[in-house]
Structure formats: structure tokens, C-alpha cells
Amino acid sequence: xxxxxxxxxxxxxxxxxxxxxxxxxxxxxxxxxxxxxxxxxxxxxxxxxxxxxxxxxxxxxxxxxxxxxxxxxxxxxxxxxxxxxxxxxxxxxxxxxxxxxxxxxxxxxxxxxxxxxxxxxxxxxxxxxxxxxxxxxxxxxxxxxxxxxxxxxxxxxxxxxxxxxxxxxxxxxxxxxxxxxxxxxxxxxxxxxxxxxxxxxxxxxxxxxxxxxxxxxxxxxx
Numbered sequence: 039x040x041x042x043x044x045x046x047x048x049x050x051x052x053x054x055x056x057x058x059x060x061x062x063x064x065x066x067x068x069x070x071x072x073x074x075x076x077x078x079x080x081x082x083x084x085x086x087x088x089x090x091x092x093x094x095x096x097x098x099x100x101x102x103x104x105x106x107x108x109x110x111x112x113x114x115x116x117x118x119x120x121x122x123x124x125x126x127x128x129x130x131x132x133x134x135x136x137x138x139x140x141x142x143x144x145x146x147x148x149x150x151x152x153x154x155x156x157x158x159x160x161x162x163x164x165x166x167x168x169x170x171x172x173x174x175x176x177x178x179x180x181x182x183x184x185x186x187x188x189x190x191x192x193x194x195x196x197x198x199x200x201x202x203x204x205x206x207x208x209x210x211x212x213x214x215x216x217x218x219x220x221x222x223x224x225x226x227x228x229x230x231x232x233x234x235x236x237x238x239x240x241x242x243x244x245x246x247x248x249x250x251x252x253x254x255x256x257x258x259x260x
Contacts, residue, residue: 087139
């Protein structure tokens, strides 16, 4: 076939069409398994952070321009607890997502870290069982904690939450996401629109983040 602009254009179009069709087929094949895996992960997280339940109802909220999902759990028709899928963008590595469980009275049942990209061996410890962050809130009512401007805070910022060693930025992010979950819980329980929950430590965390990895890994942010 003689090489002409028209021929080359037709060949390129054919290759593009075939590639697009291939991507579409892969999407069709993987879309359902991905959705199923995501649903299974959510159910597992709910089980870990909630008291016993037999059904949940989800409600979508927006706090600090971030999507938050709150699940009202029921057992035999009565509310048994609330779970909030919360997030923050203040992690050392970016987004941190948590699932926070509350009793109907507001006591924190458990916290499950769904997503984080923190420094291995430092910020990643937020996902470890029994870590100091979790120990500072589990089994407690947050309104009874030492609050700063009405919000939970690490000790460095005037609160009483123990931070992970050499990982203050990650610890602040964890607390920020819990504050957002707490706002969502209170909103559903009281019926009032959620207030912004952004931590007052955000500016300090941002400033420290600009110092580079050594600020966290070298312990200079403690």
C-alpha cells in the first residue's frame, strides 16, 4: 500500500480505535470486581468499628468541601451505633481516610485506617493496632477530651492526644479526620448542619511539611 497522508491517517485511526476498544473491554471486565472489592472492604471496616448491627443506612455529607459518609447502624430496629467514613488532605503523604465508629451516646468504638501514604515506620503506625493515637480516643467521648477551640488536638497543639513518635504531621492528619467524623456524627444525631472541622493546626502542619521528609523522619517536628 502506497504511503500517503490519507493512508497513514487511516492506519493511525484504526490503531486508536482498537486501543480504545481494548480499554473499554478491560474496564467492563474489571469494573464489577473492583466495585465488589470496595463494598467488601467497606463492610469489613464497618464491622470493625461498630457495635453489633444487622443493617446500615448511608448518608452523604460535605464538610470542609470534602465528601463524608455516615452510616447509621441498627439492630432489631434500634440504632446501635454510627460509623463515619472521614478524610483529611493534611497527611504527610497526602490524603488519609478513616472509618470512625461511635456508640449512640458518642463514645468512640474504634478507628480503622482505610487509606494512607505516610512515611513507612513512622506515620504508617497510625494503622497499627493499639497505636497511641487510637489509644487516646478509643472508648472515650470526645467532648470530654481536652479540646482546642472545640476540637480534638495533639498535645503539641494544646490537646491531650498522644502523637506518633517523629510523626506529628501524620498525627495531626489523623486527628483532623476524626474531628470531621465527629462533626458528621453530631450533625446526624442533632439534625444540625455540620460545621467546618478543619484543625487549627493546619497552618502549622503545612509549614512543617515544607521542610521536607527530614522534618518528619528526623523527629524535628516533635
